[in-house]
Every structure is written in structure tokens, then in C-alpha cells.
Amino acid sequence: MEKNITGYTKQEDIANTVTHGIGLFIGFIAVSYLIYKSIAIGSYLxxxxxxxxxxxxxxxxxxxxxxxxxxxxxxxxxxxxVDLVCIYFYIAGSYTPFMLLNLKGEVGLKVLASVWCIALFGSFYKLKVKNPNSFVSLVSYFAMGWFIVTAWNPFVKSISNEVLNFIKIGGFFYCLGVVFYLLDRMKYNHAIWHLFVMAGSACHFYAIAIAS
Known part of the structure; x- marks a missing residue:
């Protein structure tokens, strides 16, 4: 079956669209809850x-x-x-509540500044470099995701075991999903990757929602 310019058949791209379309809908509900929660708390931070x-x-x-x-x-x-750039901002965005509301202080700000700098560098690389190397992007995504190990001990002390467990489970879903992302000869591999992304983001949303 004929594939489009990015390597997916029409049926595969329908599956890709539907999976993250559902994720977008659920995301609106989830974000609305967090905004409501912040207003109820009365905290600008x-x-x-x-x-x-x-x-x-x-x-x-x-x-x-x-x-x-x-x-x-x-x-x-x-x-x-745009999609690939948004991954950088999503990873950095996921750090933001944990670093500002839980870890806090100089350590939290340093970690947050570092991941946002990587996000900006990665975005510039994706947008400005002709034919950017996908391996470089993949490494930078992982570097951002694992950057928290530089402040692991104080971070773990700033959150509950339940929060930590959901962060770990979410990270596991993302890492396992990458396996399917790389299996580009497998039909519907990208839609399966999307499902793992949804599972991972759901775990991290819950961790953020109960962390503070």
C-alpha cells in the first residue's frame, strides 16, 4: 500500500490521528482540572x-x-x-510543576533552567538545521528526561512515594514505547507508540496532580 512522504499509509495515519486526537480531548479535561485546582488553592505559582x-x-x-x-x-x-519541537517543550513543561512546587529553591531552579535550555537548543536544531539527525534529537529527549538524576536525592525527598512511583511508571511507558517507535517496518507501530505516550503522560499528569 502506498505510503506518504513521512512513511505512513493512509490507514496508519488515520490511526495516528485518532489516537492523539483522543489524547487531545482527554488533555483538555485534565488541564481544566489543574487550572481549577490552582484557582481553588489561590496560588499564582x-x-x-x-x-x-x-x-x-x-x-x-x-x-x-x-x-x-x-x-x-x-x-x-x-x-x-512542529510536532518534534513540541516534544522538547512537553518534557520541559512536565518538569516545571515539580521543580517550582516540590523541589523548589536553587536546586529546583537550576534543573528547570537546564532542561528548558536543552529544549530551546533542541528546538533551534530541529527548525534551523537542514536535514537534522534524528539520533541527535532522540538523545536530547532522553537527556532531558533523565536530567532529574542530577538532583535525584533532594527531589525524591520532596515528593511522596506514590508520586515517585507514577513518575517511574510513566517513564517506563515512554521508554517501552520508543521500541515500537523505532520498529518502522512494523505496521501501525506509530499508533502503538502513541498509546504508550498517552499512558506515560496520564501517569505523569496524575503525579503532578497529587504532588502539590
């Missing part, structure tokens, strides 16, 4: 942290849904770049 995280969550699902939905080759390639 909670509102800011949840807004940054929520915006990054919705952005990644929106960009992915549009990228797989559009059929025009030029538009598809542009949205593919």
Missing part, C-alpha cells in the same frame, strides 16, 4: 506551573494530531517539525 505544563501537554497532542491529519506534503513536513 500553582497557576503558572500548571499553565506551562498544560500548554505543553495540549501542544504536543494538537501538533501530533494535525501533523498526521494533513495530507499536503509541504504542510505535513512543516507540522512534523
Amino acid at each position: 500553582h497557576l503558572f506551573s500548571y499553565t506551562v505544563y498544560g500548554a505543553s501537554l495540549l501542544a504536543i497532542y494538537f501538533a501530533s494530531t494535525v501533523y498526521h491529519y494533513v495530507q499536503c506534503d509541504i504542510k505535513k513536513l512543516k507540522w512534523q517539525k
Whole structure:
């Protein structure tokens, strides 16, 4: 069956669109809850942290849904770049509530500044470098995700065991999903990857929601 410019059949891209379209819908509900929670708490720092995280969550699902939905080759390639850039911002956005509301202080700010710097560098690389190496992007995604180990002990002390467990489970889903992402000869591998992303983001949303 004929594949499009990004390597997916029409049926595969329908599955890709539907999976993250559902994720976008659920994301709106989840983010609305966090915003409501921050208003109920009456904390501007909670509102800011949840807004940054929520915006990054919705952005990644929106960009992915549009990228797989559009059929025009030029538009598809542009949205593919946006989709990949949004991954950087989602990872950094996921750090934001934990670093500002839990870890806090100088250590939290240093970790947060570092992951956002990597996100900005990665975004620049994706948008400005012609034919960017996908391996470089994959390594930078993992570097961001694992950057928390530089402040692991104080971070673990700042959260409950339940929060930590959901962070670990979410990370496991993401890492396992990458296996399917790389199996590009497997039919519907990308849609399966999407399901793991949804599972991972659900775990991290819950961790953020109960952490503070």
C-alpha cells in the first residue's frame, strides 16, 4: 500500500490521528482540572506551573494530531517539525510543576533552567538545521528526561512515594514505547507508540496532580 512522504499509509495515519486526537480531548479535561485546582488553592505559582505544563501537554497532542491529519506534503513536513519541537517543550513543561512546587529553591531552579535550555537548543536544531539527525534529537529527549538524576536525592525527598512511583511508571511507558517507535517496518507501530505516550503522560499528569 502506498505510503506518504513521512512513511505512513493512509490507514496508519488515520490511526495516528485518532489516537492523539483522543489524547487531545482527554488533555483538555485534565488541564481544566489543574487550572481549577490552582484557582481553588489561590496560588499564582500553582497557576503558572500548571499553565506551562498544560500548554505543553495540549501542544504536543494538537501538533501530533494535525501533523498526521494533513495530507499536503509541504504542510505535513512543516507540522512534523512542529510536532518534534513540541516534544522538547512537553518534557520541559512536565518538569516545571515539580521543580517550582516540590523541589523548589536553587536546586529546583537550576534543573528547570537546564532542561528548558536543552529544549530551546533542541528546538533551534530541529527548525534551523537542514536535514537534522534524528539520533541527535532522540538523545536530547532522553537527556532531558533523565536530567532529574542530577538532583535525584533532594527531589525524591520532596515528593511522596506514590508520586515517585507514577513518575517511574510513566517513564517506563515512554521508554517501552520508543521500541515500537523505532520498529518502522512494523505496521501501525506509530499508533502503538502513541498509546504508550498517552499512558506515560496520564501517569505523569496524575503525579503532578497529587504532588502539590
